[in-house]
Amino acid sequence: MANPILEARGLQKIFDPNSPRTLVAINNLNLSVEPNEFVCIVGPSGCGKSTLLRIFAGLDAPTGGEALIKGRPITGPGRERGMVFQEYSLMPWRSVEENIFLGPEFSGRSKRECKAIAQKYINLVKLEGFEKAFPHELSGGMRQRVAIARALANDPEVLLMDEPFGALDSYTRIILQRELLKIWQANRKTVLFITHSVDEAVFLSDRIVVMSARPSRIVLEEVLDIPHPRTQDNPAYGKTVKKILDILEEEQEP
Amino acid sequence: MRKFFCDVALALIVPIGFLWVWHTCSLNIQNEVVLPKIANVLSVLSHPQADLFNMGSLSRNVIASLVRVLTGYFIAVVLAVPLGLLMGYSKTAYKMLDLFFGLFRPIPALAWIPLVLAWFGVASMATVVGIEEGEWYPFFSNIKLSMIFIIFLGAFFATLGNTVHGVRNVRVTLVESTKVLGATRLQIAYKIVLPAAAPQIFTGMRAGLSSSWTALVGAEMMPGSISGVGYLITHAYTVAQTDVVIAGMIIIAVMGKILDQVFALLEPKKLKLQKLYR
Ligand SMILES: Nc1ncnc2c1ncn2[C@@H]1O[C@H](COP(=O)(O)OP(=O)(O)OP(=O)(O)O)[C@@H](O)[C@H]1O
Ligand SMILES: [Mg+2]
Secondary structure: OOOOOEEEEEEEEEEOOOOOOOEEEEEEEEEEEOOOOEEEEEOOOOOOHHHHHHHHHOOOOOOEEEEEEOOEEOOOOOOOEEEEOOOOOOOOOOOHHHHHOHHHHHOOOOHHHHHHHHHHHHHHOOOOOOOOOOHHHOOHHHHHHHHHHHHHHOOOOEEEEEOOOOOOOHHHHHHHHHHHHHHHHHHOOEEEEEOOOHHHHHHHOOEEEEEOOOOEOEEEEEEOOOOOOOOOOOHHHHHHHHHHHHHHHHHHOO | OHHHHHHHHHHHHHHHHHHHHHHHHHHHHOOOOOOOOHHHHHHHHOOOOOEOOOOOEHHHHHHHHHHHHHHHHHHHHHHHHHHHHHHHHOHHHHHHHHHHHHHHOOOOHHHHHHHHHHHHOOOEHHHHHOOOOOOOHHHHHOOEHHHHHHHHHHHHHHHHHHHHHHHHOOOHHHHHHHHOOOOOHHHHHHHHHHHHHHHHHHHHHHHHHHHHHHHHHHHHOOOOOOOOHHHHHHHHHHOOOHHHHHHHHHHHHHHHHHHHHHHHHHOOHHHHHHHHOO
C-alpha cells in the first residue's frame, strides 16, 4: 500500500486521568487512511468517534500512542486538514461569502482573491444568489453547505467531517450526500467521515470502519467495491448494510 | 398600526392610574411639603430656564449632570473594555484579576464617598486642565474629580463584567473552526472573539451607562457640589421645596430612559444578527 495520509498507532485518549471521573474514551486504536480514500466511521454513541476526529484535526492531544499526518506527528491544527463540525459553526456576523473565504483571508489573500475563491465554492455547493445572505437567513441544509464550502475553500488535502448531515431531514441529506460524492470525485480529497447512519456510510465510502463501545477500538473494517452511484436495489448494498448493523447491534449489548 | 395604539394604551394604564392616585392624595393631604400637587411639579418642569432658589436653572443643572456622567462613563468604558478583553482572552490575566475585581464589585459606588473626598477633596477638571479663571472656569470647576470617580465606578464594573463574560462565552466551536482553518492567535482574537463578544460588550456598555446615571445623584450630594440634578434634589429638600425634588426625580428618570434608548438605537445592525442565529 502507498503511504497513508492519516494514521493512528496505538492511539489512546483518557479524559480526566487521576480523577474519580476518569474515562477511557479510546484505547489502543490503529487506523490508517490512504490518500484520496473516502472512509466512514460508524459506532455506538459516545464511543469516541468525535474524539478521534478531533485528535486528527489537532484540537485534542492523545494521551498515548501517535496520530500522524503524512508520517509526521500531529501537534496542532493545520491548513492541510479541514473540518466540518456537526453543530453550527458559521460566523453569524459574516455573510455566506465572508464565511467561505475565512481560510484564504487568514492566509493573507487579497480581498479580490478571497471573493473569487468564495464564488468558486459557492457555485460548487450550489448556493448561487446567496453570497450576501447571513447565516440566520439560511436553512439547515444550506448552512451545512456553507460549512463544507468553507472547509474546501482552504484547499485542504484531508476533509474531516463529524456527522455533517446529522441534523438534516432525509431528503436534504440524500441531496447533500450526492453533492459531496461529486465534489470528492472531482477534487480527489481524502475524506474521513463520521456518521450515525449505516445507510449513509454504505452510500458514500470506500471503506467503513466500525468502532466498538468504550473503551473503543476497531471491530471491523469493511472495504466496499460497489460501483457509484449506489442504489438500494443493488443486492451488495443491502447485504453490507445488514452486516454492519448486525455488528453494531452486538456492540450495543452489554 | 392598530396594534401600536393598543400597545401604547396598555403601557399607559398603570402610569395614568398612578398619576390619579398622586392627584387625589395631594388634594386630600393639602401639604406641599409632604406631597406637592402635580400642577406645581409641572410648572417647575415647564420653566427650565427659571432660577430655582439660587440653585441655578433646571436646564443648567441638567447639563452639568450630563457632562459629569458622560465624562466618568467615557473613562470607565475606555478602561473597562480593553481590560475585559484581556481578562476574557488570557486565562492567566483572568486568574490574576478576577478575584481582585470580584471583591470590589459588590461595594456600592456610594460607599466610596468618604475615601474619594479624602483623596480628591474639591479638586476639579479645572485643576487637571490647568484653567484657573476665564469664561470656561465655572464649567470645568463644576466637574469635580470626586464625582467623576463615583460615576466611573458605577459604569466600570458593569462594563468590565459583561466584557469578560462575553469573551469567555464565545462558542468554542466558532474558535475551533477558525483554528482548523489555520488562523493565528491574533487573528482569532480580533476576527472571531471580538465580533462574537461584541453584543455582550455592547450590553455591558449600556448597563454601565445606566448604573453611572444611577450613581450620579449620590455623587452630586457630596459636599462641595454646587450644581447638578442631584444637588438640586438635596438642596431643594433642605429648603422644603418638594415640588423641585420631584421635578428632579422626573428629570433623572426621563434622562436615564432617553440615554438608554439612544444607546439602543446606536447598536450596530451586525450585532443583532447574532441574536437571530441560534
Ligand atoms: N472534554 C471531555 N471531557 C470529558 N469527557 C469527554 C470529553 N469529550 C468527550 N468525552 C467523553 O468521551 C466519550 C466519547 O465522546 P465522543 O464525543 O468522542 O463520542 P462520539 O462517538 O462522537 O459520540 P456521538 O456519536 O454521540 O457523537 C464520551 O463518553 C464522552 O462523555
Ligand atoms: Mg460525536
